[in-house]
Amino acid sequence: MYGRLIYRNASLWAHCPHKSILYASAYRAHTNHSMLMHGKCGGYSFSINRSPLQFYATRSAADGYLLELLKSEIEQSKHKVLKETSDIKEEMAGPFKLIDRAGMEEVTLSRTMGSEKIEIICMLEKQYPWDEDEPEEQRLQHRHHHQYNKHKNIMHEEDLEIIEVLHMSVSLSKTANVRLEVDCSFVRGAKAVMIEDVIFHEDDILELEGAPEPYGGPIFEDLDEDLQQGFHEILEVRGLTAKFAWYMMDYMTDKEQREYVRWLHRVRDFLSN
Numbered sequence: 230m231y232g233r234l235i236y237r238n239a240s241l242w243a244h245c246p247h248k249s250i251l252y253a254s255a256y257r258a259h260t261n262h263s264m265l266m267h268g269k270c271g272g273y274s275f276s277i278n279r280s281p282l283q284f285y286a287t288r289s290a291a292d293g294y295l296l297e298l299l300k301s302e303i304e305q306s307k308h309k310v311l312k313e314t315s316d317i318k319e320e321m322a323g324p325f326k327l328i329d330r331a332g333m334e335e336v337t338l339s340r341t342m343g344s345e346k347i348e349i350i351c352m353l354e355k356q357y358p359w360d361e362d363e364p365e366e367q368r369l370q371h372r373h374h375h376q377y378n379k380h381k382n383i384m385h386e387e388d389l390e391i392i393e394v395l396h397m398s399v400s401l402s403k404t405a406n407v408r409l410e411v412d413c414s415f416v417r418g419a420k421a422v423m424i425e426d427v428i429f430h431e432d433d434i435l436e437l438e439g440a441p442e443p444y445g446g447p448i449f450e451d452l453d454e455d456l457q458q459g460f461h462e463i464l465e466v467r468g469l470t471a472k473f474a475w476y477m478m479d480y481m482t483d484k485e486q487r488e489y490v491r492w493l494h495r496v497r498d499f500l501s502n
Contacts, residue, residue: 292500299497306490324468325349329484331491336484340468347467348400353481358390393417395478399469406432411464415474422474424449424460 325338338349395415402408412426428445449457 296497296500299493299500303490303493303497306486306493309486323473332488334488336481342467344403346400346402348402349469350398350400351477351481352396353478353485354394354396356392356394358392393478393482395474395481397422397469397474397477399464399467401467408432411460413464413469415471415478417478419471421471422461422464422469424457424464427460 325340328337328339330336335350335352338351340347393416395417397413397415399411399413400408401411408430410426410428410430411424412428413422413424415422426446426449430445431443449460452460
């Protein structure tokens, strides 16, 4: 409208004896348009074209709203922690020394047997029931659907199929530069630990850029069944049994909840300052 008014006034300018009147009219139109765009009119200030988030009067109001939600979530979530960390450590650690760093996904257990050093790095993974071969966008939709149902306490049959997997990387070393690494996994509800890979590392063989990759070992499933059973037995005598894996599964589930509560506290403290 403002542009059409100026164009119309300009076309009449040369033929109108009252140029000053048209000039004043155009000036008022420009001034009113400018005041409207800047949210000023008749001594009052206002805003236009607000987004939904701007309906919170100020940033502090939005922060305060989120803080209330965080406090409520903290109160609900902290009761879901299974046990105190020290209690679980006493149950499962046994001869292992457990190192659990706050804020990290992994925990490390270590022990020595004679001249051999044993180190186990554990990490918990949740595998969702949808097909990994389907498009990423569809997988994300399924995951958001599950999270929404979980938030609303709506449990469907497919929501109960989430699989918890404990990944364990076992390192056996007798000298500084040679070690045997056994990658294992344990699915909640299983009766035994599953070995995925057995890799022999020699740290004095440098993996230079462009150099051939050293041979780590065969595909474990291709080994003779007796050999496979032998590797399972050397892990069991070192303490990595199904019972140990069960304890670690519970510990990692508890840790995941503790890390979530810790994250809630850190976000709350950040917004409070």
